[in-house]
Amino acid sequence: MSRFFLDGQTFESQLNESVLDTLIRSGNAISYSCKKGTCKTCLVQHVGGELSPGAQRGLNARLKANDYLCACQCIPKDGLRLKTVLEQDLFISAQLVERQFVSDSLMKLVIKLSERLDSLPGQYINLRRFDGLTRSYAIVKCLEGNLIEMHITRKHNGQFSNWLFGTASVGEQLLVQGPLGQCIYKAEYQTDKLILIGHGSGIGAAVGIVEHALALDHQGDIYLYHDARYIQDLYLHSALLKLSLANKQFNYQACITSKAQSEQRLPSRCTYGQAADIAAQQHPIGRDCRVFLCGEPLAVNQAQQQAFLDGFEYTNIHVLPFEYKDLRAAARGGKN
Ligand code: FES
Structure with missing residues (x-):
């Protein structure tokens, strides 16, 4: 003692x-x-x-x-x-180095950290601006030179995202807390069948997890679904078609959820319906199946619950809901 x-x-x-x-x-x-x-x-x-x-x-x-x-x-x-x-000791400084507008409501954001952060795609960080306003964003890519790429959706009435889309400029100073979350690929999953669903801009983090798995020489099959409302939301479609041509174990499918588009001609590897339903029909549950869910909290939490009710082991369901979490307010023993 x-x-x-x-x-x-x-x-x-x-x-x-x-x-x-x-x-x-x-x-x-x-x-x-x-x-x-x-x-x-x-x-x-x-x-x-x-x-x-x-x-x-x-x-x-x-x-x-x-x-x-x-x-x-x-x-x-x-x-x-x-x-x-003290809470402020848990932050490191960062600079906004790139804003790339994919659409009116989606942006690729790159920040440069003042020091190395051991982070992986599928984790998230808290970004804090000058006045203390803080939001959590998923890590899509960890690049050379302490750069981190994130895909940001502009939220209606979203104070932080509207600031990023409107007022913030390259060179802006930020503070970063984290990384947090365990929705990450691990080498021990190498032979598992991976089923990933990215809801909306959650596809960015899901692709980051896939790329990390491929970089670690993943051997099992990988199935990636993009749950998108409209065809024009498929901002990674051609890149993912190319990735599936280059990697025979990687399979990609886009799922359009808006009924308003049901009459339209769809691009290849694209279908109507909810990704979670389509994935459930296509993949019988086995002990070696692992599910990754990234995106808006409502969609992720529903899909997580559905996967659990369908019979997936809870420990094989990895989630990254896009909701703000304070590092110092993480739930006791909570899995993030
Ligand atoms: S470092 Fe995560 S709980 Fe201690």
Whole structure:
């Protein structure tokens, strides 16, 4: 048993129990998410006593220099003293470097981070502008030079997205928090059948996950569906047709949901209907099936519930709903 202190309060950990687990067991309201040292939600600051090896594993130089550590990765030694972290310390600076308008309501946005962030397509970051307004956006691509690409939908009455579409300009300074979320491809999925549905601009993140899987030499079949309202929303259609020609295990289909377009001639690999229904008809559920759902929260949550009721194992359903989540307000033990 070890005794440690957080903000002057005493805690006693059991054998091999992490600081985080001790705090949770003691009813302390610390935020956390992954418990793997990835999300950095559980950061605390070391202010005294001996630190166990590995407590700062995976932290960047800035966080280490500020004596931060992940509570989930720290087995406390007797007398360790810690303090909670100020929210602003969890942000890094970034600059808006590119705005590419795909349509009136969709933009590709590229930001350059001031330092490297270990992030993957399918995760998301919180973007904060000068006045503190903050929104969460999905990571589509992590590019060389600390660049991150995101696909932004302009929301009706969306303060942040309207600012990005209208007033914000290249060179704009931003703050970034994260990455967060676990809707990511892992090497251990290599032989699994992957079924991905991107709702609206969620197709960007879904394609990012596919590209990451292909880069890691994924062996199983991959089925990607784009749930789009109108034909003109299929902004990645030709790129995805090319990707399916270049990779025989990759299959792509677009699904148009607006009845108003049901009389129109459709492009190739395009059909009417909801992607979740079409995917459910085409793929019998097996233990090796894995589902990824990205996009608007309502559509993602409905598809997640449907996949679960259809028989997919909960742990094989990965979701990235586009909703704002504060890093420090992540639900206890919540999967993001
Ligand atoms: S890093 Fe500790 S909970 Fe994610």
